[in-house]
Amino acid sequence: MALPDGNHDDAGHPRLPAAVTAEMSRLFSAGHSLLPLGGPDSKAPTVAFRDRKRLPLSLVMDRMAASGSETYGIRLEGILVVDVDTDTPEARAYVDRRFGSSPARTVTSRGYHLYFRHQGPKPVAVRLPGIAIDFKAGNNEFVVGPQSRRTDGICYVPEGQVVARELLPIFQDHDAISPGAIAPVSATSGRYQQGTRHDALKRRAHQLAQTAESFEEMFADLVGFRDWEIESPEDFPDGKIESLASWYWDKRERGELWGGQDSVVQLRRHAIFKLAKQGEALAFLLYGVLLATHGHQPDGLFAIVPDGFREKGLLRAGRRQIYAAIDVLLGTGLLVCRKKPRGKRNHYLYQLADGREKKREGSKLILVSDKDTHSPTSPDGLAA
Structure with missing residues (x-):
């Protein structure tokens, strides 16, 4: 050829x-x-x-x-x-x-x-x-x-x-420092120095918890990181390393370990059945995207901007269809509206829910019609 x-x-x-x-x-x-x-x-x-x-x-x-x-x-x-x-x-x-x-x-x-x-x-x-x-x-x-x-x-x-x-496989550096951070590594020994060692151990434990097949594997790898990468590793005995590893492993087991694009998102069965019984495929998809984006912050508030979803390629549906899906989630209790537009904020703020929330005395759960919608000015559609 x-x-x-x-x-x-x-x-x-x-x-x-x-x-x-x-x-x-x-x-x-x-x-x-x-x-x-x-x-x-x-x-x-x-x-x-x-x-x-x-x-x-x-x-x-x-x-x-x-x-x-x-x-x-x-x-x-x-x-x-x-x-x-x-x-x-x-x-x-x-x-x-x-x-x-x-x-x-x-x-x-x-x-x-x-x-x-x-x-x-x-x-x-x-x-x-x-x-x-x-x-x-x-x-x-x-x-x-x-x-x-x-x-x-x-x-x-x-x-x-x-x-x-x-x-080719994608390059991954498991010891990478977050963007903008200063690498706390000694110029002479190549190891993390005093004052930065605990943060380095926590970062590594978080990374290992996302990929290890067992707690034993995670603990062994974290001990190896301490021995190879940390100045004065004797300051961090095995008991302290095991305690740190256990904290992150428990987070993983409860589905509370946030790992960006590699995070595991928990979707409760009753939420699936609620939307499935109504035949609301778009609402199900919207709920999944919202969970993936905001599920690691259960108490967090966020705006929903249909134009932002469309521009980012997350949803292909039209505005009216996305607004209708929002109303379905509100109606099923999987999404609640916590704040109305006020002052310079011209959009509603929402919070994820489990579909079982009961209205508390003095609480305000607001259903929003598709005629009184959300700000289209946010660039990403997922403002938090």
């Missing part, structure tokens, strides 16, 4: 090893952008490539052949490579715990490369005893590709195929 630039899936070159050209052709066909490499260490680009579009495969091979090189690079647009420079038991355990694994793996001269799909900033390099890890990402960075052979005889051996970018 001919490619857009005139190259072919089975492209080869008479002056390059077949294993190299076959792998390059496969990667190029999968959509990757390649570079010719060379120089004394066999790892320097032999063409200018910053901010340039993808080079034709034939050009890359010709440049390699002309310089006597058998190495090429893979540009990393939409990709992050975890570059492990120390293939030690400590490094492997660290990578598995913090980033997980990827089937796209290449053995290098000192360690290995793991490929992930990723957009955004990359983590800071890791320098710990027995552990050295760098990160490369973005269209202006590259790594040496699999099957490349340097002039010193070192070959980059593929242990798993580098597949198309959209098929």
